[in-house]
Amino acid sequence: DTAVSQTPKYLVTQMGNDKSIKCEQNLGHDTMYWYKQDSKKFLKIMFSYNNKELIINETVPNRFSPKSPDKAHLNLHINSLELGDSAVYFCASSQGLAGGEQYFGPGTRLTVT
Amino acid sequence: AQSVTQLGSHVSVSEGALVLLRCNYSSSVPPYLFWYVQYPNQGLQLLLKYTSAATLVKGINDFEAEFKKSETSFHLTKPSAHMSDAAEYFCAVTRAGNTPLVFGKGTRLSVIA
Numbered sequence: 442d443t444a445v446s447q448t449p450k451y452l453v454t455q456m457g458n459d460k461s462i463k464c465e466q467n468l469g470h471d472t473m474y475w476y477k478q479d480s481k482k483f484l485k486i487m488f489s490y491n492n493k494e495l496i497i498n499e500t501v502p503n504r505f506s507p508k509s510p511d512k513a514h515l516n517l518h519i520n521s522l523e524l525g526d527s528a529v530y531f532c533a534s535s536q537g538l539a540g541g542e543q544y545f546g547p548g549t550r551l552t553v554t
Numbered sequence: 555a556q557s558v559t560q561l562g563s564h565v566s567v568s569e570g571a572l573v574l575l576r577c578n579y580s581s582s583v584p585p586y587l588f589w590y591v592q593y594p595n596q597g598l599q600l601l602l603k604y605t606s607a608a609t610l611v612k613g614i615n616d617f618e619a620e621f622k623k624s625e626t627s628f629h630l631t632k633p634s635a636h637m638s639d640a641a642e643y644f645c646a647v648t649r650a651g652n653t654p655l656v657f658g659k660g661t662r663l664s665v666i667a
Contacts, residue, residue: 445597474654482642482662484598486654497654531597542588543655545597 444468445546447532453552454522461518462549464532472496473515474533474543475507484531490515491538519551527553556581556647560658568666573632575661577619577645580626585647587628588655589619592642601643604628615639640665 445466454460466473474497475487488507489497495507504520515532529548535541561576579585586605590598602613609621619630628645645658 482592482660484644484657484660486656489654499654533598538651538653542600542603543598545590545599547597548595 444544445532445534447530447546447549449549450547451550451552453554455554456522456524458522459518459520460522460551461516462530462532462551464515464517464546466513466532466534466544466546468534468536468544470534470536470544471512472535472538472541473509473512474535475515475517476531476533476545478529478531478548480528488515488517489538496538522551522553524553527551556585556649556653556656558645558647558656558658560643560645560661562661563659564662564664566664566666567635569637570634573617573630573635573639573663575630575643575645575663577628577630577658578626579628579645579647581647581649583649585649587619587621588646588648589613589617589628589630590644590646590657592644592660594641598644601630635663635665637665637667639663 472491474489490509493509506518509515532546533543535543557580559578588603589601602611604621612618646655648655
């Protein structure tokens with residue numbers, strides 16, 4: 442059973458397009474996250490939702506819009522894609538906001554050409 | 555603000571040798587500390603975590619880490635390296651409350667036969 446799943450695994454698109462990445466967790470957790478991992482493997486939090494409410498919103502361009510239809514899902518929509526958006530995006534979930542173990546999805550490798 | 559410094563972006567050890575991956579943290583309040591491992595083209599998996607209980611923490615696959623407040627360190631060790639340990643290792647810090655997980659830049663572990 443997959444705990445945290447993401448679709449698609451790979452996404453290749455052109456500059457200016459709009460794309461979405463979906464994330465689902467079946468762990469019953471109440472908190473979900475989006476992270477960006479750049480080409481140097483550096484991981485940075487983008488957003489965090491707790492019980493469908495936005496809790497953490499780091500300095501991310503407003504072209505990025507997360508949406509949480511329910512506690513088990515956190516999708517990421519990106520408008521007007523730019524070359525610099527190329528990265529691996531990871532979804533994660535945890536029970537509670539801090540101190541709890543975060544479970545990561547397999548990642549979505551986004552390539553913008 | 556919290557931060558993590560991982561000394562050495564790349565560590566190479568022989569199979570059967572001791573693994574030591576260094577992590578120093580900065581936090582003005584009691585931290586929660588984590589080590590994650592990332593195998594190629596996969597998401598992150600938790601190895602172990604420190605959340606103010608025992609200072610010597612044992613994790614999966616014979617890894618362990620010791621929290622040393624006086625040295626602000628949380629180094630990861632394993633007595634005997636296996637080929638399957640080759641991966642990227644991330645140290646991360648957070649604290650109680652609505653705070654994100656802050657990752658170090660990662661250390662790539664290579665194991666030589």
